[in-house]
Amino acid sequence: MKLVGNSILTAKNITKKYACGHKAVDSISLEINKGECLGLVGESGCGKSTLARCLLLLERLDEGEIWLKETPLHEVHRGTIRKARKEIQAVFQNPTASLNPKLKIMDSLMEALDFQKDIQPCFFNGFQNDRLKKAEYLLDMVGISKTYLHSYPHELSGGQKQRVLIARALSIEPSLIILDEPTASLDVSIQAKILNLLKDLQDQLGVSYLFISHDLAAVNFMSNRMMVMQQGKIVDECTKQDLFSDERHTYTRQLLHVFES
């Protein structure tokens, strides 16, 4: 058994190769602690989404270990996958692609809860058996009017859809949400609002985040600790305070240059 302190998710030397032999993720280790937002930054194609999919058990690892607290997720069997589905949720880049266009917002929002009926998050205390009230509560958490519950996705803006997806991810009270470029497809004016919402929700709920972006400014805003990825590897790791220190890797400095220009 792995000894844990504050760690929610630990990855040890995980590697994912694609058919051509290319290592999209090359021996990456990371640890995400309770209530923290770990940032992961790197340019397009460096392997960020592949790493996210590995941590979500959507890709089979070629090497390495993933631990959810004291549970080894790399020793895949149905029980551990079910546990991981409850504990680790995700929000991806394109909210339109993540919502079924034929389902009303209410039904998309409640999908995870409808599927895992045994989960009774404490924020629903007093109305655990009232599906409509639960849906209204979730929409309220992300600042969307309950009048949208009976709308279809095409009736909402991109930012509203992403809010619905954040609410759905939170609905089963996960320990960790993997946010893979959650604002990349949104207008700049909406991006800051979504980042602020994510921060407020983290303060309220104590959920951990892995925040993945090509945008160092967004990662720096969201995270106190960040990792820098290049060509499948972590080449640098620092706290927010050390981001501008002379010790930074050359590649981090290149990203900083873009950020400052």
Ligand SMILES: Nc1ncnc2c1ncn2[C@@H]1O[C@H](COP(=O)(O)OP(=O)(O)OP(=O)(O)O)[C@@H](O)[C@H]1O
């Ligand atoms: N299913 C796949 N089969 C083969 N190669 C893949 C597959 N998925 C990703 N890759 C390759 O793995 C590398 C990493 O891709 P990945 O999408 O993880 O990067 P990324 O940093 O998330 O990029 P972006 O931000 O553009 O999505 C790229 O070279 C990509 O072409």
